[in-house]
Amino acid sequence: MRRVIHKIFWIWQLEKEQAWINEMASHGYSLEHAGRLTFEFEETEADLYTYKTLFLKGWADSEENRKYLKFLEEMGIKVVCYINYPGTTWIYTRALKADYPDGIDLFSDIDSRIKGMRVMAGYMIFVMVMMLSATLLNLWYAFGMGHFLPLNFICASAVFVLSVFAAIATVRLFVNIGKLKKERAIHE
């Protein structure tokens, strides 16, 4: 039986989204398709799959990403679906829980963890710049047209709040990158 759930996860909530999808899988609902606001689950046995959401630079079907995803498939990690965003792709993958009982971990050393976080941080900065530009544009419309436009002011406020969340997530990423770099100075 298919179950459709409408839910929003922002770009900085990748881990929260992944945890939720895995929790659904643990209750016997395996993700089959994800859109920007919808998640479609198929009823299966509980804990059949474990899921991992990835963040890749460029389109999913770019040559580099196709090679990477094919390699993951050889490891038993298959693409369920993906969503393209400007300059990046959000990919939902899964593997049999029997093969990956501790979950899918794509990075097992400090350098590759840092590299993965840098890709994410770079995109977060891009998102923040876009949001702040949208905030300024809406503020300009709200106050700069000779009369006050409340709708644009509300939009500017909402986008600004989102950009603050994005900024917090970006700072957290850089703090974690800094911690890993210190760790790398004494450990591999």
Add this chain to the structure above:
Amino acid sequence: MPQLALTEAVFYILLSLQKPLHGYGIIQNVGELSNGRVKLAAGTLYGALNTLVEKGWIDALPENPESRKKEYVITKNGLAVLKEELDRLSELVENGKRILGGN
């Protein structure tokens, strides 16, 4: 200039590729060699394999149409690097034992 130390992952990958292996085979072999202590993750392995191919330390073999899995094998350069690293590690162990009095 002396060679920089290899990461544990690279050392075990080169050690595993004395015979052709595909990605999953490398992960399994590294796990067995290290008695389960070293667990290579797929993303880390992918990055390491690409870098090692670029450096000419391993070769990517033509894809087997039956398994459709790409296999890799160590090159002469890779073997030389591995032996050099082994000498470096031996020096560490010998000095450690000499100073700490281990066996």
